[in-house]
Amino acid sequence: MTTHEDNAAPTRRDFIALSGASAGLAAIGAAGWAQNAAEIDAESFTNTDHATDVLVIGGGMAGLFAAVKAHDEGAAVMIVSKGRLGASGLTPFGKGFFVFDPKTESGSIDDFVDTVSRSALGTNNPVYTRQVAEHSRDRAAELQSWGYFDQTLAHRPFMRPIEDRDIPLLERVTITHLIKEDGRIAGAAGFRLDAEETITIRAKSVILCTGAGGFKPNGFPLGDLTHDGSVMAYRIGAKITGKEWNDGHSTRVDHPAATFDGWGDMFERVPSTNGVDVHHDLGVDMNYRAYALGNPVSGGPGAPQAETPVAGGPFVPEEFQRNFDSPPGGDGPPPGAGEGGAPGGPPPGFGAGANVGGASAGMAVHKSEGLVPINDRCASTVPGLYAAGDALGSHMSGGIYTQIGSSLAGSAVQGAIAGEAAADYASGRAASVIPDARLAQIRDQILAPLRREAGYGPAWVTQTLQGVMIPNFVLYVKKASMMQAALAYIEELRDHHAPMLRAANLHELRLAWETRNMILSAEMKLRASLFRTESRCSHYRLDYPEVDDANWRVWINIFRGEDGTMQLEKQPFGTWPAQG
Template sequence: MKTVENLVNHILETEVLVIGGGSAGCYAAIGASLRGVKVLMVDKGKVGYSGCSPFAAGAINVCLPEDNHEDWFEEIVTRGEYLNDQTWVKIQLDEGWQRVNEIREWGKKYGQKVLEEDANGRIVRRKARGNINTLTAIIHARPMMDTLRKKVIESGVQLLERIMVTHLFKYQGQIVGALGLHCRTAEIYLIKARSVVLAAGGCGFKSLFIGHNNLTGEAQYMAYRAGATLRNLDQAMSNSTSRDADIHGLSLMVGSGGRFLNGQGEEFMFRYDPKVGSRARLTKLVIGMAKEVEAGRGPIYLDLTKVGPDDQQMLRKVLPEGFRAFERMGVDPFGQALEWVPAFEGTLVHGGGIHIDTNCASNVPGLFSAGDTTCTPEHGTWSLTGLNLTFCFVSGYQAGLASAEYSKKAVPIPPGWGELESQITENVAELLAPLRRPLNITSDQIVYHILAVLIPYRVAYLRNETRLCDALNKIITLNREEIPQVSARDPHELVKAFEVRSMGAIAEMILRSVLFRQESRGFVYREDYPLTDNVNWLKWVMLGRNEQGIRVWSESFPTPYFDPPREKYIPR
């Protein structure tokens, strides 16, 4: 029998292991380093360049010291349809500006302009998607991530890039490390750690949205397999984008005068959100788009022809990727209406994830999480644009501090590996299995099958029990019969084989969670349960693992600062 040392190519050791190099992961690494511990950050791509954060789309919701915190709190909770963790909302309002201003000052030190400011140095803010009394600031995503990468390196954090982490391992009930695969060489890395922070994003299913094709849910799936509880996967989210090109920045577009029109030329969103119309929350927008198409009033368009010259210039500056795409297509986005479609994003941004406490700890000792790998507890269903980015800063920093303190008292791995040897041997065999299978089913085929089940609008947006059960049965069949047969010929295909394993599992979790919620709230619109039910369903939908597989249940939660109305009503 091979020893552990013979099974893997590299063995590393650290005190805090941060998995994921976006804004939450960077802040976690920075926070942990402040406690004087050794920190290793692993990213599937390049730290600061992969994941959601480089495509933050210019919008960040941050409450400034001069703002009325009570007004902001009430708007976030009511627009989040009362599913928010109110303690987390308060934490974010209290600490968000400190974190945002911190990165702003780091940016100045490194010669980067992170926030848009006026001639007097005041932060530029405006009403964008979902805002009524609150305001959205404009953040430059690329300078933001360049700044965070430089700060991480300056903090003495060791970077390990292009490593896909596939397995967590436990000793005496606590997480003590991880197993990973180099995406280009297939070298296997075994990392010992006294605590682990998962900040690798959610699962976007390689759907139609810019920059998210490498976010396929490994962190959430690993946590589930390790015994972590997940939450809010019923609120698997969607954004919207151009039909012809992957575009982001919708919040700034509608905040600058963009309007959604149906096939009859009507600005239809006032039907679904009379207060803000085309600036509606994403929960209202994508369901409204689906209802218009269902009623025969499609297709849907985004009309930017009324955006003024100054805002046109600002949008081109803040959102360069999308406007380069339009330019290459020979399209003037300010001269004609653009056909627009919903874009299913799964557990990205705010679509459910690991259940955490206010220290960003999961229910598994030694396992912490930050950013949109978590259940993003401040959002509720989906509250206001840009909340999630501030949450990445706040939760990342808190996860770093808490994981560092935990690492100082964690039980060390014994010399000689002991009972871990069989666990690691089994995980390595599982990791290499697709390379040994006959060429049969490819990962690309599985991706197509998953999307064909999940994203039709009568499954993703206009739902009922019959269609959801049909979709769930198809995903279960994929998970049991096809995904275990996926083969790989090289390191690239091996990475993709493990991506579809996570995608299939997360797809099943989402469908089971949506089926469990018997009401309409947020991204859950049930034709068979059309009302929001605060009498019976003011609850979080939870998910975990037992001997039979996926277990789903609900839990009531505290509302210490703002008491929701205990009644049933048409979704607001």
């Protein structure tokens, strides 16, 4: 175990660059410090208490299967989701679903796992890579039977198995706290978006299907994903991994925030399946090109290739180097692969034109960032707490996009496995007792931003965070001095802004909690990136540009030390974490 210490001080130039990035934010309408024009009264809140065996948090692909399989394993299940089942997180936007069909594939599952491992430079966890190939066909068949592959929108197909099983579903509930008692999970708490009501859910086991997250960036539809699950889990002692990896999606220079427009017609497509197609899709390379040569950057299928060769930059294994010469809709990867398969390059439908990176800023590669699994059944380091999909740091793909369409498939496969494992854990076990005083304390914490008479507006703090974290010279093209400078900013937000966030209504209360979570995730990303003094896959450091197999064939785990500070440790590739 290593405690992170890096003494490279930010230079004056670094600070100027950072303040420049956040300059002018005051002028954009989001008030910073101000009186809280409260629209609702925190004292008028009621609380609703629920109890279940297995609580599934999140209503995407992973949450669906977690709930269905936990129920079928005999547990009483409840789903709670920030949004609507099948219409929140990234699930609505992924359209490619990887299926390994032994009848049509030329290679074996072993071949597939080996290919992924070669592309991922060892960063993938082969146990989880194998799992997605082994189970994807069964999950796709179930989805098929619910009508998922018959229409664009996932809500109705997702509701079919939930209604058939009569699984209770709480939608538009923001969960802010995981509750641990006697060293194991005991439930969760949060509040409703549509009523002045806090929610307490007592559960014997909890499955986080909360997705990953970002900094509410522009150009990628993850505005509702703010790492809520992994940050809540971190606070109760879970280990978090994969924070140094980067999703490198770009967006258009024109209307960068228009995610629908940026993805062509993809959001309107009906989901479909695809077979083995392993890549090494970076996106970070584009950021490096822009960093080295300036704008405009074009790229992706159909776009004219940049003429000027660029020296240095992220390493791509020769086997996986490809060019984007094929015209759109040509022989290239299926355009439907899209977000679900998440090629690191520009999304389909871009054509020629200037792009800008950072579309998904704050998000790592799917399945790489999240709770550290202690086994092949999605269990975390906190007894009774499971995670699946993008909330689990399974490193199914590794620190890079490898298999097209495996993101959706991986969420389905892991959701199902976590569901069964959590039901097994809950079976025959008595629920932990949560002291009333603890619940009262949590309710006070939840509502605190509403009670503040004055404070920082969550939108302003988020924009400040974006100004610090989104520029490509911070997390895409990394170097110690700049990351130290950014970390200084983030620590400031963590210590002096997060505790003073205000909220005038339930919408702002959600924003306040999301902002807190993003600040902590930013700290994790900076510390993990500073810690890994090499370059590998989607983690690229200007000051350590080479792959360093001697020291860094390891994953980085983050956890909260006994003094409350963020601790980092190495976990060698191919091992499970030390239990403790």
